Amino acid sequence: xxxxxxxxVLGPVEIAGPHGAVTLRGRGHRTLLARLALRPGQPVASSxxxxxxxxxxxxxxxxxxxxxxxxxxxxxxxxxxxxMIVTRDPGxxxxxxxxxxxxxxxxxxxxxxxxxxxAGDHRAAADQLQAALxxxxxxxxxxxxxxxxxxxxxxxxxxxxxxxxxxxIGAELALGRHGEVLGELAGLVVAHPFRERLWEQxxxxxxxxxxxxxxxxxxxxxxxxxVEQLGVEPGTRxxxxxxxxxxxxxxxxxxxxxxxxxxxxxxxxxxxxxxEEELAxxxxxFAGGRLVSLVGTGGVGKSRLALRCAGQLAASVQGxxxxxxxxxxxxxxxxxxxxxxxxxxRDQSGRSPLDVxxxxxxxxxxxxxxxxxxxxxEACADxxxxxxxxxxxxxxxxxxxxxxxxxxEQVLIVPPMPVEHAAMRLFAERARDVVIDFEVTAENVRVVxxxxxxxxxxxxxxxxxxxxxxxxxxxxxxxxxxxxxxLLSGARRGVMARHQTIRAAVEWSFELCTPAERLLWSxxxxxxxxxxxxxxxxxxxxxxxxxxxxxxxxxxxxxxxxAGGVVRxxxxxxxxxxxxxxxxxxxxxxxxxxxHLAWCQRLASWxxxxxxxxxxxxxxxxxxxxxxxIRSALEFGLAADPGAGLQLAxxxxxxxxGCGVSTEGRRWLxxxxxxxxxxxxxxxxxxxxxxxxxxxxxxxxxxxxxxxCRAQSDDLVALAYSTYVRGAAAIFNDDLPSATAxxxxxxxxxxxxxxxxxxxxxxxxxxxxxxxxxxxxPSTVTLAQEAHAVAEQHGEQWALAxxxxxxxxxACLQGAFGQAVAHAKRCLGIKQTFxxxxxxxxxxxxxxxxxxxxxxxDRAARLLGAVAAIWPxxxxxxxxxxxxxxxxxxxxxxxxxxxxxxxxxxxxxAGSRLSIDEAVxxxxx
Numbered sequence: 001x002x003x004x005x006x007x008x009v010l011g012p013v014e015i016a017g018p019h020g021a022v023t024l025r026g027r028g029h030r031t032l033l034a035r036l037a038l039r040p041g042q043p044v045a046s047s048x049x050x051x052x053x054x055x056x057x058x059x060x061x062x063x064x065x066x067x068x069x070x071x072x073x074x075x076x077x078x079x080x081x082x083x084m085i086v087t088r089d090p091g092x093x094x095x096x097x098x099x100x101x102x103x104x105x106x107x108x109x110x111x112x113x114x115x116x117x118x119a120g121d122h123r124a125a126a127d128q129l130q131a132a133l134x135x136x137x138x139x140x141x142x143x144x145x146x147x148x149x150x151x152x153x154x155x156x157x158x159x160x161x162x163x164x165x166x167x168x169i170g171a172e173l174a175l176g177r178h179g180e181v182l183g184e185l186a187g188l189v190v191a192h193p194f195r196e197r198l199w200e201q202x203x204x205x206x207x208x209x210x211x212x213x214x215x216x217x218x219x220x221x222x223x224x225x226x227v228e229q230l231g232v233e234p235g236t237r238x239x240x241x242x243x244x245x246x247x248x249x250x251x252x253x254x255x256x257x258x259x260x261x262x263x264x265x266x267x268x269x270x271x272x273x274x275x276e277e278e279l280a281x282x283x284x285x286f287a288g289g290r291l292v293s294l295v296g297t298g299g300v301g302k303s304r305l306a307l308r309c310a311g312q313l314a315a316s317v318q319g320x321x322x323x324x325x326x327x328x329x330x331x332x333x334x335x336x337x338x339x340x341x342x343x344x345x346r347d348q349s350g351r352s353p354l355d356v357x358x359x360x361x362x363x364x365x366x367x368x369x370x371x372x373x374x375x376x377x378e379a380c381a382d383x384x385x386x387x388x389x390x391x392x393x394x395x396x397x398x399x400x401x402x403x404x405x406x407x408x409e410q411v412l413i414v415p416p417m418p419v420e421h422a423a424m425r426l427f428a429e430r431a432r433d434v435v436i437d438f439e440v441t442a443e444n445v446r447v448v449x450x451x452x453x454x455x456x457x458x459x460x461x462x463x464x465x466x467x468x469x470x471x472x473x474x475x476x477x478x479x480x481x482x483x484x485x486x487l488l489s490g491a492r493r494g495v496m497a498r499h500q501t502i503r504a505a506v507e508w509s510f511e512l513c514t515p516a517e518r519l520l521w522s523x524x525x526x527x528x529x530x531x532x533x534x535x536x537x538x539x540x541x542x543x544x545x546x547x548x549x550x551x552x553x554x555x556x557x558x559x560x561x562x563a564g565g566v567v568r569x570x571x572x573x574x575x576x577x578x579x580x581x582x583x584x585x586x587x588x589x590x591x592x593x594x595x596h597l598a599w600c601q602r603l604a605s606w607x608x609x610x611x612x613x614x615x616x617x618x619x620x621x622x623x624x625x626x627x628x629x630i631r632s633a634l635e636f637g638l639a640a641d642p643g644a645g646l647q648l649a650x651x652x653x654x655x656x657x658g659c660g661v662s663t664e665g666r667r668w669l670x671x672x673x674x675x676x677x678x679x680x681x682x683x684x685x686x687x688x689x690x691x692x693x694x695x696x697x698x699x700x701x702x703x704x705x706x707x708x709c710r711a712q713s714d715d716l717v718a719l720a721y722s723t724y725v726r727g728a729a730a731i732f733n734d735d736l737p738s739a740t741a742x743x744x745x746x747x748x749x750x751x752x753x754x755x756x757x758x759x760x761x762x763x764x765x766x767x768x769x770x771x772x773x774x775x776x777x778p779s780t781v782t783l784a785q786e787a788h789a790v791a792e793q794h795g796e797q798w799a800l801a802x803x804x805x806x807x808x809x810x811a812c813l814q815g816a817f818g819q820a821v822a823h824a825k826r827c828l829g830i831k832q833t834f835x836x837x838x839x840x841x842x843x844x845x846x847x848x849x850x851x852x853x854x855x856x857x858d859r860a861a862r863l864l865g866a867v868a869a870i871w872p873x874x875x876x877x878x879x880x881x882x883x884x885x886x887x888x889x890x891x892x893x894x895x896x897x898x899x900x901x902x903x904x905x906x907x908x909x910a911g912s913r914l915s916i917d918e919a920v921x922x923x924x925x
Contacts, residue, residue, distance in 0.1 A: 295556055
C-alpha cells in the first residue's frame, strides 16, 4: 500500500489517495472505514463491524455489510487506491501503514509528549503535544452513524484528547507561560468539572500570575463541585496545593503522577488465538464504564483474554496497568494488601490499605486487573466498589466465574471458542509446540474438529489434550475422551495447580458452590443437551430450585440462552461428566435416570395429545429442543427398563413420522422390539415401527410387524392403527383392492373406538389416494375434502398438508393446473415447517409434473434433480410403487422431450446440487 494514503477520523471521517480525497457515500461507509482504521493492519470481525453499523442488527446485516465493502472497494479502485480493504478471517482488515491513520499518529505523539513531560523535557513535550493536538479537526467520528460503538469510541478518543491537553498545559506552565493558558483552562474546568488536574493547573496559573485570592476561590469552587456532585473530597495534590498557596510558598507545576506504575503484565509465552470479537467489545465497554468483568466457566480463557485486553489498553492508560493475581489468596481481608503489593504501594502509617490505595490512586489514570475473584467474591466486590468511588479515573478489569454484582459493573460472558475456527486453530498451534511438524490435514481435519467439539471448545481442555500427542494420535485421543479426566492430566511447569489438569479446574468450581448447588450440579448431569426450568423442577425436585439454578448460572456452571420465549440451560460436557461422577459416587444415578425417563414420557405424552390441534409447530419445536434428552432416556430404557423405553418410543410416533426423524425412530424401535418384552407398550411400538418402515418403502419388514400386532386381540386400539398402516403398506405395494378395504376398515374401527387424531384423518387421505390411482377422481376429491374439513376444524396441519397433496394430484389429472399448483405449494409450505422430508419429496414431485405439463421443462427437470437428492434420506424412492412412479416417469418424459437429453441432464444436475431448503424455495417460487 502506498505511503500517500491518509485516513482521518479525528473530525469528519476522510480518506485521501494519490489523487486527493476519495468521496465516501454516506454514514455507513464512513463508520465502516473508521472501525477498520482504528485497528489498521489487524482483522476486525464481521460481527464487530455489524455492531458498529447497527445497534439492533437486521437479519440482512451480513449481506448489507458485504455490499458496503464491495461498494467501498469500487470507489477506492476508481481513485487508484487498490487492495486496501482485505478479507481476512474472521472479517476484514485495512491494509495500510499504521501511521497513515491520524489516530495512530496522535496516540504516538501524545505518548511521546507524556514521556517527555515525565522526564522533565518540557520543550520537547510541548512540541510533541502541540503536533498531536493539531491533528484534531473537530469531534472524533462526528459524521458517523451515532450508534453505541461510535459513542463509546468517540468518548474514549475525547478523553485521550483531554489528557493530551492537560499534558500540554503542564508543559506550558513549566515553561512559564502562565498567562497564555489561563483562558483555555477557565473554559476546560467548566466543560470538565471533575478533572482535578485541570483545577490544579488553573490554581497554579492564577497563583503564578499574582492572583492568589482567585486561586484560593478556584479551590473552593473545585471542592464544592466534587463534594456536591460526586460526594468525594478533593485529592491530596489539590489539598496540598491549596495549603502552599495559603502559606504563599513557591509551588511547582503539578507532577504528571504521584507514582509511575508502568505496565505490569507478564509476557505471553504462547501465541494468542482467536477472541477478536471479545477484544473488540471490551475496548468499547470501557468507554461506557470503569468496571468490566470477564465471566465464564473454568478454563475458558478469561485470564488470557484479560491480559491481552490490558496490554492493548496500556498505551492509552497514562498511569499504567497492574495485574493482581488472587488465585492463591485465601483470606478475604488480604485483598487490599494484595493490590497494594502488586501496585508497589508501601505505607507504615497504620492506615488501612484501602485508604492508602485511594489516596495514592485518587487522581491517577490506572487500569487494575483483578484476576480470579470467584473464591473471594464478596471481598472483591466491596473492595472494587470502594476503590472506584474514591478514584474517579481508575479503571478495573475483573476475571471471575461469577459477576461481582455491584453497581456500575459491565459483564462480558466469555464463551467457549467456536469449534470450526478458533478452537481448531488453537489445537493446531499448541499441537505444534508438542509435535513440531503437526498439521491439520484433509485426513485428520474431522478428527481434530470432533476432539475440539467433544472438549466443548474450552481452551484449557484443548491445550491439555495436545500434550498427549507425544504418545497418541489425534484419532486415539478422540477415542479416549470418554475418560477425559484421566486423559487430560498432563502437568505443566509454571501453571497454577488448578490448571494442571481439567479435573482440578472443575473441582475448583465445584468447591466454590454451596452444598445445595453441588447437589443440583450432580443431579443436572442426568440431562443431555439443554433443558428448561420446568424439567429441572420435575426431575431434580428440592426447594427453591429457581434460586439454585440462578446461582449456578452466575457461577458459570450453567450456560443459558433464550429459545422460543423460554430460557434453556446447559452444562458443558466436561462439567456434566464431572457431575455424573459425583452422582454415581453418591449412589443416586439410577434414581435420577428413572425420574428423567419418566419426565421424558410425560413430555412425549403431552406432545402426542397436543399434536392433534393448532399447536403442532410448537410441539415440533419443543420436542426437537429436547431431542438429546429423549435419546438419553431411550438409551436408559434400552439398558434398564424395556417397557418404559418401548412406551416412550411408541408415544413419539408423531415426532418420528411427522417431523422428518423416521430413521432415528426406526433405530430405537428396532432395538427395543428385539428385547423380550410383552404388553401394550410393545403393541403400540409394533404398529408405529411398521408405520415408519412403510414410509421408508420397507414394506416386507413393515407387514411382519403389523401382522404380529394384528394377531393379538386384546389391544383393540393397536389393532385399529395397525390396520390403517397395513392399508398404507398395501397401497405402496400397488395392491389397491386390499388398500381400499384396509383403509375403510381402519376408519370404521378407529371411529368406533372414539379415536380422533392425525392418523384417523390419514385413513381418509390414504383411501382418497387409493381411489385416485383407480381412476375415480370425483370420489378422490370428496374423500380428500372430508379429510381437509376435519383437519381444518381442529387446527391440524400435518395431515391437512397430505389432503392438499391429494387434492392437487386430482386437480392435475383433471387439467386444473393453477388449482393443482396452489394445493401442492400449500402442502410443501406446511411440510417444510415440520421438516417432513416425505411430504416435501411428494409435493416437489407433484410440482415437477405440473411444470412439465404446463410447458416449463427446465423447471421440471431441476425439480426432479432436487427431489432425487431428497428421496435417499427418506427411504426407497417413491416407495418402490409403480402407481407413485408413473407420474414421475411421465414428468421425466415430458422434460426430456422439451429439453433434449443433454439439456435435461444439465438441468437435473443443477437441481441435484440444491440443499433441501433451496429445493423448497425453488418449489415455492
